[in-house]
Amino acid sequence: MDGWIVEPRDVGQMTAVVQKILEGRAMLPDIGARARERAVREFSSELFIEQTEAVYRRTASGRAG
Numbered sequence: 001m002d003g004w005i006v007e008p009r010d011v012g013q014m015t016a017v018v019q020k021i022l023e024g025r026a027m028l029p030d031i032g033a034r035a036r037e038r039a040v041r042e043f044s045s046e047l048f049i050e051q052t053e054a055v056y057r058r059t060a061s062g063r064a065g
Contacts, residue, residue, distance in 0.1 A: 002035040 004020075006013045021028070 002031055002038050 004017045006017055
């Protein structure tokens with residue numbers, strides 16, 4: 001697990017997540033480390049550049065999408 005997803009404006013869900021966080025503070029460093037690993041893996045500048053170049057290549061060759 002690397003975080004929590006809460007429906008917008010769902011106060012009950014948000015309250016439950018905050019309560020879990022407060023009760024399980026010991027798990028937060030591990031969750032933070034996993035979240036960082038995911039961010040580096042899925043949102044790195046290298047990946048962004050590769051994906052952008054792929055769009056340019058498809059567009060230049062007439063195969064948009």
